[in-house]
Amino acid sequence: MATGNFFQEVEVPEQKPQGTHGVLFPAVLSPTTNTKFTVFKEAIRVQKPWLESLLNERGVILFRGFPVTSPSDFNNVVEAFGFPEAPYVGGQAPRTKVIGRIYTANESPPDIRIPFHHEMAYVPNFPTKLFFFCEEEPGSGGETPIVLSHTIYKKMNKRHPEFVARLEEHGLTNKRIINDEDHSSSFTGKGWKSTYMTDDKNTAEKRAASLETKLEWMENGLKVTTGPLAAIRFDERNQRKTWFNNLAICKTCPMNGKVDDHDTYVELGNGDLVPDDVKEYILNIMEEECVVIPWKKGDVMLVNNMMVLHARKPLLKPPRSILASLCK
Incomplete structure (x- = not known):
């Protein structure tokens, strides 16, 4: 044809x-x-x-x-x-x-805002x-904003070069505590059974290990730790670095350890926390640079x-x- x-x-x-x-x-x-x-x-x-x-x-x-x-x-x-x-x-x-x-x-x-992220950047x-x-x-709102990752990297490296250097050196570690079932009240609310597509703990551990993820079973939940993984990647086709991580979508404070929190936490691969002013700047430049159609x-x-x-x-x-x- x-x-x-x-x-x-x-x-x-x-x-x-x-x-x-x-x-x-x-x-x-x-x-x-x-x-x-x-x-x-x-x-x-x-x-x-x-x-x-x-x-x-x-x-x-x-x-x-x-x-x-x-x-x-x-x-x-x-x-x-x-x-x-x-x-x-x-x-x-x-x-x-x-x-x-x-x-x-x-x-x-749908009335919850989901911050900028690369899909599944928290696993390899x-x-x-x-x-x-x-x-x-949509009748109103509900758009899917998009932003070029290399632009975010360039602006971050210009404003916070020391942090970006540490990020490139150590990567990011993602942590969260979840329980058995999904919780649709959170945009990161999947339980461990649907996350690893099994109700068998041994199978879940094997699948998690293949994703560089460690599972720690708790009395009322499961602690999930992934990484550290690279947070800055190199786009070989276009010969430039990209801001390939989900830092904007995660909490940067210490974990509170509550099973019903349903939030994801992130820290540098060496255990250091992300400074508040860095997180604030990331969110601001993403909003400034994005396209919303x-x-x-x-x-x-x-x-x-x-x-x-x-x-x-x-x-x-x-x-x-x-x-x-x-x-x-």
Whole structure:
């Protein structure tokens, strides 16, 4: 089936110019003509090398105006790209399978803000690509902000070079205490059974060990310690360092040891705590540099998880239904 010049790049008001050439972030693609879903799938397969190149250049592609109307359509889009599926073993967010390779996005209360993070940066086996699909657009709020990770690294290194040097040397250690069952009141509220996809403690320990994670069983819960893991990574394709960690999403104070806390804590790999002013600056520059494009029904967003952090703004007016798929 011929696809011709099926994709065209368009502009939306929220995009921001990046770098010396002012290339817009993210890339936004629309169809050149009205088309059927089968043609869209075939165009993805035929033009996948160009789409991947664009993704690696820009960090995010937003597909807008394409005939994607259901979770099944979204699953077919993901499969058309042909990226291997990334398992969610060790993942902290409550999620539910919808169909095929498609899951709900984080199921914590939609009025809760989720800070910027790289997906599963707290384990060594993280996805490299993320797909999001707007099944039902929000009445107001509920956007998925995105920000380029190398920009955050450059600003952090300029403002806090000594801390960044220590971060590069020691990495980060993630800690949390969880119990058996999921708690959807928190965006990191998965219990150990669903985190490690088993109700057997020995199996959980083996799966945790493969993720450089240590489990300590407690009377009413489980202490989970992962790392230290690299918090600054080098993007070989673009020859630059990236701020590849979830520091903004974690508490930087000592753990309180409560099972019902459902929070994640982070410290430097040598045990030092992250200074409060460093954490505050991180949050501020992420908000300053991010791009926030309101969702429209049918939108598909493809994110390079190695280059881009994402977040979630509080939903101000329901409804909202965003689905996700993780890829290696």
